[in-house]
Amino acid sequence: MEQARRMHEEVRRRQEQQQQQQQQQQQQQQQQQQQQQQQVSTAAAAPQAQSSQPQSSQSMLDQQREMARKREQERRRREAMAATIDMNFQSDLLAIFEENLF
Numbered sequence: 199m200e201q202a203r204r205m206h207e208e209v210r211r212r213q214e215q216q217q218q219q220q221q222q223q224q225q226q227q228q229q230q231q232q233q234q235q236q237q238v239s240t241a242a243a244a245p246q247a248q249s250s251q252p253q254s255s256q257s258m259l260d261q262q263r264e265m266a267r268k269r270e271q272e273r274r275r276r277e278a279m280a281a282t283i284d285m286n287f288q289s290d291l292l293a294i295f296e297e298n299l300f
Contacts, residue, residue, distance in 0.1 A: 202291055206291065220276060224269070227269060231262065231266075237258075
């Protein structure tokens with residue numbers, strides 16, 4: 199029984215570490231987006247030719263939208279994965295339980 203509890207705690211610890219890593223990745227992505235937004239604002243403030251400014255700002259907006267879309271997809275994927283049951287973990291728990299019966 200103690201072994202099953204340890205296994206369960208270990209899996210939980212791994213999941214928490216994965217969540218922390220994902221949060222760190224999100225923070226890094228947000229920082230990158232903020233840097234890009236700052237670059238957009240400085241690029242818009244810098245004097246440029248009238249024809250190139252709308253194109254460059256439009257491409258930056260497109261990039262920002264694409265990054266936001268990817269972040270949202272990743273968030274939804276993680277949200278969906280959080281609700282799934284790890285069948286490998288379940289079978290390991292059952293095997294440990296059965297071993298401890300005898």
